[in-house]
Each structure stands twice: as C-alpha cells, then as structure tokens.
Amino acid sequence: METKVSFIMIFLISTSTAVLLLDDNYVFSLSANNVTISHELNKITTNSLNFSDPVYQAYSGTFIGTKNLSSGPPVISQDHAIEKAVMKNVGNVTNNMTFINTHLSDGTIQSAANGTITSEDGQSINWISSDIGIINDQGELFHGIVQFEITNSSNFSFLSNATGLDKQTPDIKRTIWLIEK
Incomplete structure (x- = not known):
C-alpha cells in the first residue's frame, strides 16, 4: 500500500x-x-476576495482558559475562547473556539483550531482553521485559512463547505472573508 x-x-x-x-x-x-x-x-x-465585504466580524471575545499540552520545546498549548460576532446573512452569532498552539522559538505561533458558530435561533456550523501569527505587547496578529464544514442549517447553508481567509489584529477583532468560487 x-x-x-x-x-x-x-x-x-x-x-x-x-x-x-x-x-x-x-x-x-x-x-x-x-x-x-x-x-x-x-x-x-x-x-474574488472582497476585503471590504467580510462574512464574519467579531466585536468581542472572552478567553476561557489554557492548558499546556507539552513543556517543550516547542511549547504546545490548548486555548479556549468564545467570540460574539456579526455574520453576513445571519446576524448575531456566538463562536465557541478551541486552538492548539505551537509556540516556536522565534515567537511565531502556529495554530490549528476548530469551533462552532451558533446563531441566536440555535442553528450552527462547524469549522476548522490553520493560522500563523504572533502575540506581543500590542496584542494578537494572526492570518489563516478557514474551512467550513457541510451543514444542513438553513441559516448557514451559504457557508456549507466554503473556504475563507481570516485575520485578527490588535485593532480589529477576527474577520473572515469568503473565497468566491
């Protein structure tokens, strides 16, 4: 084989x-x-990728906790957070997220994440992502790619199996843009 x-x-x-x-x-x-x-x-x-038209824009986030998975090097941690966001065509949503972060010696962090975005009426879509970034005195700066899973949810049907790009800066909370097919 x-x-x-x-x-x-x-x-x-x-x-x-x-x-x-x-x-x-x-x-x-x-x-x-x-x-x-x-x-x-x-x-x-x-x-097409229209940077002026994101599909997801977080407006607040709450860090829930962290757990060290290794003492390193490199140090690997598991972090949990919840974001409140506005999603195009859906409205207010909650994003429950888990990150597995590999902290490299140069300060860069490689992150594999997964989560569930839930609308106010209880419909949801799962996602996975791969990001790279840094955390410094100014805050978090990450860039990555997001893959939305297939869903039967009517609210999130436009995201079923879609791919997007995400960015988070100290000034702007997590933002996701879809890659148009």
Missing part, C-alpha cells in the same frame, strides 16, 4: 502577500488585491 505524505507550508512574502503550499500539486497565494488558487502549479485560477 502506497502512502502519500502531504505538507502545508506558509511563506509570508510581505505584509500584504502570503503563499500557502499545500503539497507538490496545490498552491494558494493571497495578496491585498486577489486570491489565486492553483489546482496544478501550471494552471492558475483567480477568485
């Missing part, structure tokens, strides 16, 4: 451009103007 090993690498080329290599056949790049997804390195498709 042949086993294929996939890898994910993120290169921050500048503050406005990042490249994500998913494996030897897939590439994803982000710049301030567009998103490029290549299903094969020699075939490029440009998709």
Whole structure:
C-alpha cells in the first residue's frame, strides 16, 4: 500500500502577500488585491476576495482558559475562547473556539483550531482553521485559512463547505472573508 505524505507550508512574502503550499500539486497565494488558487502549479485560477465585504466580524471575545499540552520545546498549548460576532446573512452569532498552539522559538505561533458558530435561533456550523501569527505587547496578529464544514442549517447553508481567509489584529477583532468560487 502506497502512502502519500502531504505538507502545508506558509511563506509570508510581505505584509500584504502570503503563499500557502499545500503539497507538490496545490498552491494558494493571497495578496491585498486577489486570491489565486492553483489546482496544478501550471494552471492558475483567480477568485474574488472582497476585503471590504467580510462574512464574519467579531466585536468581542472572552478567553476561557489554557492548558499546556507539552513543556517543550516547542511549547504546545490548548486555548479556549468564545467570540460574539456579526455574520453576513445571519446576524448575531456566538463562536465557541478551541486552538492548539505551537509556540516556536522565534515567537511565531502556529495554530490549528476548530469551533462552532451558533446563531441566536440555535442553528450552527462547524469549522476548522490553520493560522500563523504572533502575540506581543500590542496584542494578537494572526492570518489563516478557514474551512467550513457541510451543514444542513438553513441559516448557514451559504457557508456549507466554503473556504475563507481570516485575520485578527490588535485593532480589529477576527474577520473572515469568503473565497468566491
């Protein structure tokens, strides 16, 4: 039986451009103007990403707690948080999140997260993400990619199996933009 090993690498080329290599056949790049997804390195498709029109905008967050999973190096922690946000086409939502953070020696944090976004009427959608960032005196600065799971929820049907990009800065709470298909 042949086993294929996939890898994910993120290169921050500048503050406005990042490249994500998913494996030897897939590439994803982000710049301030567009998103490029290549299903094969020699075939490029440009998709829309409207930075002025996020699908999710957090307005408050509560840190619930942390647990060390390793003493390192690198130190690995599990963090729990809840955000209150506004979601396009849904309204007010609550996002219950769990992060597994790998704290690297240069101060960078690689994060794998999952969570559930729930609307006021109890409908929900699950998601997973992969982020990279730092925490410093000014706060948190993270960038990543979010994959929404398939859902039967009527409120969240527009997100079923959708992919988005997320950003969190000290000045702006978590924001998610969808990559248009």
